[in-house]
Amino acid sequence: MLSIGPTTPSERMWQEDTRQANHAFTLGHLKKAEQGYEASLTSATTLFDTFKVSGQNLSSPVILTISCLNFSDFFKKQGDLKKSLHFLQRACTALIQASSQATLPLEARLACVGQLPSIVSLLTDYPDDVFDHQAERDDLITHARVIALRVYQIAGYMPPTSPTSEPVKNYNA
Numbered sequence: 001m002l003s004i005g006p007t008t009p010s011e012r013m014w015q016e017d018t019r020q021a022n023h024a025f026t027l028g029h030l031k032k033a034e035q036g037y038e039a040s041l042t043s044a045t046t047l048f049d050t051f052k053v054s055g056q057n058l059s060s061p062v063i064l065t066i067s068c069l070n071f072s073d074f075f076k077k078q079g080d081l082k083k084s085l086h087f088l089q090r091a092c093t094a095l096i097q098a099s100s101q102a103t104l105p106l107e108a109r110l111a112c113v114g115q116l117p118s119i120v121s122l123l124t125d126y127p128d129d130v131f132d133h134q135a136e137r138d139d140l141i142t143h144a145r146v147i148a149l150r151v152y153q154i155a156g157y158m159p160p161t162s163p164t165s166e167p168v169k170n171y172n173a
Contacts, residue, residue: 007059014043014063018070025074037074041067052098055108061098065091065115072122081130085123092119092140099147106155113148120144 021036044060044067051060068091076084098104099112120141131137 008057010043010047011057011059011063014040014047014067017043018066021070030078033074037067037071041071043067048094048098051108052101052104055105058108058111061095061112061115064094065119069118069122081126085126085130088119088122088126089140092116092123092144095119096143096147099151106151109151110155113151116144116148 017036017040021033021040024030024036025033044064047057047060048064051057068087072084072087072091074084075081075087095112095115099109099116101109123137123141126137128134128137
């Protein structure tokens with residue numbers, strides 16, 4: 001499971017919850033691990049909500065991503081792909097929405113976009129039947145690509161181009 005170095009009291013609390021959850025998971029104490037991951041996700045969500053308003057604390061997108069990935073991994077290792085997928089979708093959607101906020105400073109939007117590739121990559125590993133709708137994965141991935149391209153263009157990292165290239169359709173080949 002993942003964690004990062006804290007800098008604020010809220011981040012330290014998040015990291016401690018994450019550390020305890022990871023430890024409990026390693027020992028096979030699943031209920032305690034789940035409670036710890038829930039606490040760390042609650043802290044991460046609070047940090048991210050504040051970040052979306054202020055554009056401050058650029059580690060918040062990383063913290064939210066780690067919390068969602070930990071929960072996703074927790075459920076995936078127990079064989080519950082639907083719940084695992086839910087947390088990937090939650091992270092991806094939150095990052096896309098924040099990246100789309102024109103009022104958020106560019107540096108903050110870039111911090112969100114920077115987390116999308118790892119989540120998109122993981123989404124491609126799930127079998128089609130885990131998704132509620134056939135096009136659900138493609139739509140989410142396409143939306144992430146379009147937002148990332150737009151933010152990178154605004155930042156001057158990429159020339160204007162069309163994000164309409166066909167996404168990869170065969171994920172599990």
